[in-house]
Amino acid sequence: MAILLPIVGQDVSVWGLIVLGLVAGLLAGFFGVGGGFLMAPLLNIVFGIPYNAAVGSDLAQMLGMSVAGTARHLGLGNVDYKLGGLMTVGNLLSIEFGARLVEALKARGTMNVGGREVHALDFYLPLAFIVLLFIVATMAFRESREALKRAPRGGIVETEASRTARRLSFPPFFTSPTSGIERLSIWVPIGLGLATGVLTGFMGVGGGFVVVPALIYGLSIPTPVAIGTSLFCILFKSAYGCFTHTLKGNVDILLALILLLGSTVGAQIGALGTRRFRGAHIRYYFSIVLYLAALLVAVKLLAKVGLLWA
C-alpha cells in the first residue's frame, strides 16, 4: 500500500515505513537511545526521502517517542530535573545553529565531487553521519570490551574523566541527590547540551547515544538516571527541533506519524529484550549496529559520487 507524502512529494510504502519504524524503535528500546542516528540515513537510503525532510520528520517522530519514554521514566524516579534542565539550556541555544546549517547547505545547491554534480546537503550530511557513527561505535566497542572483562552488573562507573569533571572549579556549582552529584560546575552539563544540540538541529538525532555514555562515564551518573535524564532532554530538543524544521518546511507530519506507529511498538519490545542481557553486552552489540550503519551510509555516499557503481 503506497501513500503520497505531500511535503516530500513522493509515494512511499506505508508498510515499509512501519517496518522501518519498528526496527528503529526495537533498536532504540533495546539500546536505550532515541534511534534517530539510524532513522534519517535509512529514510534517505531505503525510501529516497531528501535529507532535509528525513531530518525534520525524524525529529517529529522522536518527539512522540520521547514523550512516551519520559512519562515512563518520570514514574520510576529516573529523571534528574536539575541536570536535565541545565543540559536543555545548552541544547536550546545550539539547535537553531544546527538547523541553520541545514538551510545553508540547502541554499548552496550542487557542488562538484569527483567530477559529479552532487547536492551539498547530500554530501556533507552523510559525511557527518559517517564520522559521528564511527567515533561513537569505536568508543562503545572499546568500552564494552573492557567492561565485559571487569565491570559488575549495573551500578556507578567511576572514571578519571568523571573525577576530573567533578574537580572543575568554574562557578556557579550545583548539587543533585538524584544523580549523586555533590558539587559540579553548571558549565559541564550546559557544555554537553551545547554540543549535542548542534547534532539535533543538523542531523535530526536526539544525541542519546552520546549523552547516555557521557553521563555514565563522564559524570558517573547511575545508568537508569542517565537514560531517564537523556530522554527528558530529548523531549525538549526534539520539540524545538521539530518546531524550527516545520517553519522551514522540512517536516512531513504524515511520514512522522506512520513511523511512530512502528517505533512505539518496537521500543516496548526492545525494552523487554534488555532484561535478558548484561549492560556491557548490549553496548557491545550496539557498537556493531553503529559500524553497520556507518558502512551503509558510506556505501551510499561513495555510490553517489561515482566511486562505487553508478
Added chain:
Amino acid sequence: MNPYRLLLETMQDANPSEPGYQASWAYVVLCLALPVAFGLLSGAAFKFMERVLKRSLPDGQH
C-alpha cells in the same frame, strides 16, 4: 468532515517548494500536537496493557 482530508489540506498549505516559504501556524501546531498526543496515548495504552498482563499472570510468570 474527514480528518485525513483535513490533514492533507493543512499540509498542502505548508508546501515548502516556494522560495522563502514559511509554514502556516496551523501546520506548526499540528506538527507539535500530533506526536505529543500519540506519545501520551501510546504510553498510556502500554501501561494499561502491562497492568492487565500483571493481573492476569501470577507472580514469577511475567
